[in-house]
Amino acid sequence: MDDREFRVLVVDDNATTRMKLSMAAKALGHVAETAEDGLVALRKLAAGAFDLILLDIEMPDMDGFGVLTELRKSPGLRDIPVIVISAADDMDNIVRAIELGAQDFLPKSFDQVLFRARVGACLETKRLTDQRADYLSQIEAEKQKVDALLAATLPAAAIDELKRTNRVQPRRFDNVVVLMADVVNFTGFCDVNPPEEAVSRLERLVRGFEDIARSHGLEKIKTIGDAFMATAGLLKPSDAPVPAAARSALDMVAQAPDLGSGWEIRVGVHVGPVVAGVIGKQQHLYDLWGDTVNTTSRLTGLAAPSSVCVSRPIWDGIAGAGRSLGEVTLRGKGALEAFHLEGVTGSGT
Incomplete structure (x- = not known):
């Protein structure tokens, strides 16, 4: 004793x-x-x-x-x-x-x-x-x-599956709205500013984007560098995922200068099938793959600074204000009609 x-x-x-x-x-x-x-x-x-x-x-x-x-x-x-x-x-x-x-x-x-x-x-x-x-x-x-670390890393449904089966099986999901946002000229900013300043601003920006996405019922998927990805209608049910993502994108553009101390962003939004899950055994990251993800990335690059660029399926799913950019050629995708989104006036689908 x-x-x-x-x-x-x-x-x-x-x-x-x-x-x-x-x-x-x-x-x-x-x-x-x-x-x-x-x-x-x-x-x-x-x-x-x-x-x-x-x-x-x-x-x-x-x-x-x-x-x-x-x-x-x-x-x-x-x-x-x-x-x-x-x-x-x-x-x-x-x-x-x-x-x-x-x-x-x-x-x-x-x-x-x-x-x-x-x-x-x-x-x-x-x-x-x-x-x-x-x-x-x-x-x-x-x-x-x-549990707190998992909650900060993986969506809730993925955590449940990981605890039950010790893995998150990649699977196909239809009609998922994918939103991507990135900072205009982030690389140039990093070239002339201390990394601590860039990361500090990026931290405030991402935290703000997380709050905006959550307020519209979206789920953050990941950040890579200065890129932010969220989805609507993937793991959480949503009555109107398309307008929810569109409003989230517009809010991000509007609030980015304050959140990032003057930074501008560009946002792309598209909808379609994706494969989502976790691959590998270490440092689990919930991720998305497929044509929908690639198209969203191309639309993001097409958007002008402080603007939202959406595909025809997104435009058709909302009562929106904006203008058509006509058929544009996306690298690796060919011709696709895109729209500059300025507002959402109705509930849509």
Whole structure:
């Protein structure tokens, strides 16, 4: 057993016995408090922490059996070891007390050697119980840290799947709205400014984009460099994913100069099928693949500074204000009609 100072509560209606037990506990280096009956004992237990209870069985008002019964009802008290004090030949009461949760017993006439052995054994049990509780608390705290890290890295549905199956199976999703935003001339800014300044601004910008996306029901997927990707209608149900993404894009453009201390952004939005999931075994990243993602990236590059460029399917899915850019040729995609989006005037689909 360690050198910790334990607190012992002596419960006995006989003053002489209380004194004898208290002195014996103090002789072992422990702190001893006393209670003259069960009701007083329960009040003291509610007011302060104890490591061991020395409990007389026969007491007025509330006897030892009543105390043991109340201890079992309380999650905060049931793990305190109890040694009952009884006549050595009163085996019926001793057995009943142990059935109610007592760990051991001492005869009313005991010597210091026996007292040391039985008290020491119970306190060692209490130490191990406390140690186990501390370990479990540490494990729970670490689990919460891991859960928080996962929540910051993966969408909620992906976390659930990862916990259940130990992986996030890539799968196809139809009609997913993909939004991409990047900073105009970010590379040029980094060339003439300290990296700390660039990262500090980018941090404020991304945090703001996260808030905007969340407010419209979108899910952030990832950031790569100065690029921000979010989706609507992927893992969370959405009644109107297209207008939600369009409004989110317009809000990002409007707020980017304040969030990024003067930066401008360009945004592209497209809708279609994607494959989404996690690949590899380390440093998990939820990602998207497919033609829809590539087209969104090309539209983002096509957008003018401080503007939103959307595809025909997005334009058709909203009541929007803006203008057609006509058919444009996207690298690796060929001709595609694109639109400069200036506002969303209706709910759309």
